[in-house]
Amino acid sequence: MSAEGWVAVVGTGPAGPEWLTPEVADILERATDLVGYGPYLERVAGDRQRRHASDNREELDRAGHALDLAAAGKRVAVVSGGDPGVFAMGAAVLEALDRDAEGRWREVAVTVHPGVSALQAAAARLGAPLGNDFCAISLSDNLKPWSLVERRVRLAAEAELVMALYNPASRARPWQLGRVLEVIGEVHPAETPVIFATAAGRGDQERLTITTLGEADSARADMRTLVLVGVPATRVLRRGDGSSLVYTPRHCEGG
Amino acid sequence: MSAEGWVAVVGTGPAGPEWLTPEVADILERATDLVGYGPYLERVAGDRQRRHASDNREELDRAGHALDLAAAGKRVAVVSGGDPGVFAMGAAVLEALDRDAEGRWREVAVTVHPGVSALQAAAARLGAPLGNDFCAISLSDNLKPWSLVERRVRLAAEAELVMALYNPASRARPWQLGRVLEVIGEVHPAETPVIFATAAGRGDQERLTITTLGEADSARADMRTLVLVGVPATRVLRRGDGSSLVYTPRHCEGG
Incomplete structure (x- = not known):
């Protein structure tokens, strides 16, 4: 990932830090902004990153918000509990990209990183x-x-x-x-x-x-x-x- | 887990240490013996633990060997790649326990710990x-x-x-x-x-x-x-x- 903005979709695992992978810990550390459902963001230590907590619905809006932040140069971690690819934000972020008819997020780097699932x-x-x-x-x-x-x-x-x-x-x-x-x-x-x-x-x-x-x-x-x-x-x-x-x-x- | 012998069935994740959970890293650190398929054991750093590498088959024999070691007081990590519960050693260790008609492993503490699956x-x-x-x-x-x-x-x-x-x-x-x-x-x-x-x-x-x-x-x-x-x-x-x-x-x- 470059010094420019990016979106990394990550999972914290379903409980405490003992199930959080080193890869995800590193991404959370490098992120400027965290986007996710409130209780999942609470699992992330530190107070340096700007937190954008939302409720458990409206995944597509949340995804779009993350992509907008990245397009403006932020390093954004979209935080799911468990694994982001299993009934979580991975598919929502990709669906938001897929609907991006004007191509405003076309150049935003997007990666998905596995976690322990529920x-x-x-x-x-x-x-x-x-x-x-x-x-x-x-x-x-x-x-x-x-x-x-x-x-x-x-x-x-x-x-x-x-x-x-x-x-x-x-x-x-x-x-x-x-x-x-x-x-x-x-x-x-x-x-x-x-x-x-x-x-x-x-x-x-x-x-x-x-x-x-x-x-x-x-x-x-x-x-x-x-x-x-x-x-x-x-x-x-x-x-x-x-x-x-x-x-x-x-x-x-x-x- | 007590100071007595135990078996912990763990997964290293499917690649390098970036996907190894802190929980599993801690168990590998505390183990006296590692049992598993050779290439998975190679993913585990350190040279303190005794390594019992085996080939990819004969999961039941491998499970029995781990349980024997634990019954003799060893702290044994049975190492799978990926997640030990997904087509890996979790079910094999439990099946060995289930076949233990004489009850020689009845008191051995056995736990399973999740990892990122392939x-x-x-x-x-x-x-x-x-x-x-x-x-x-x-x-x-x-x-x-x-x-x-x-x-x-x-x-x-x-x-x-x-x-x-x-x-x-x-x-x-x-x-x-x-x-x-x-x-x-x-x-x-x-x-x-x-x-x-x-x-x-x-x-x-x-x-x-x-x-x-x-x-x-x-x-x-x-x-x-x-x-x-x-x-x-x-x-x-x-x-x-x-x-x-x-x-x-x-x-x-x-x-």
Whole structure:
């Protein structure tokens, strides 16, 4: 990146500095301006950079704001939690560029830098539930019709992909997770393991629950929850200290 | 983790130290023994720890060796490239524990710690191709029948999931990727973007190719390649400097 303005889309990881990569730490250090959702900006130490906090919506406006700052010579870090390429600002910044019919951002250098995603953090805290083929599906119907969410989830279950369900619940989305677990339950047996991982890795806030498709209480999920739904082969392992770990074996039967 | 022996399953990220998390750096520092595939161990600096390098197969033996060392009081880091939970040692260590009928590893503390995965690194280098719902599927038929690979890929295409294809090719697997691209081509149009990312993030070794389903040359993939297959909505964006970025928009049409 040159001395001129740039936009670097980065992820802080889903919790504290222990999951922030050295690459991203360096970019944050060199940035003059930080753009992002307020709580993610709070994860960034230092007071030298100008902070442009916004709310969790209007990603395209936020992206355009970052590109405008860079076009004016600023070094801008667009800050996502987790990985910026997974349901985060990466696609929003590129979409803003794509819509730039007048070409005002044509010369702005834009790079994307990976981070630990929420799905990896949640999985690691309980073992290796994603140990075989898996998928990540957002249950938000802000940007796609609900019928498509249901269709994807059903096909993913038929494909025996372990599922990481993003945005499983919010005040505006009270019933969707229950419906999705029902759809999966039409494909997989009731004993299939399900994990609710709320605020994974965030100390006292963290809440991890291992349950099953048949017993999952979808009311346990909130905006900070990632839901991992296993496949019939997924196993729960009791340890000597009374704790449990979950994993999906690397090998598959049948075909 | 106590002063007694433990096993920590960690990932170094897919390239250099810029993607190694502080958490994993700290664990590697505290470990007495490192167990893993040779090239991954080479990414770990220092010469204090005893290194147990093995070849890329026999994950279960390697896991058992790590657990034996920990049972004898060693602090053991099992080292994967990328993320240990994504087609790596996480599931292998838990499977070894699960098979421990005599309970000799019952009291060994085992934790898993996330890292940047190859799919995130590859995606970030070219923008945000995983910007919408996606899946990760291994094309290796060492551990599952080939018919299941084809079935999963077809269902994933029908679900319009962007696909990250692991283990696309090797000397023992020369035709599989071609067949998989054919299967996807029966669902998606020939113009659908495809990325071949070889050694993403690894300096001079890195080779990134943006092509399409219709024109993809599967012979370009080797063991170090991750193949990302888009959906019809995935877009390629030309930048002012002649480079290209790829993204999958966050919104979807239809249903």
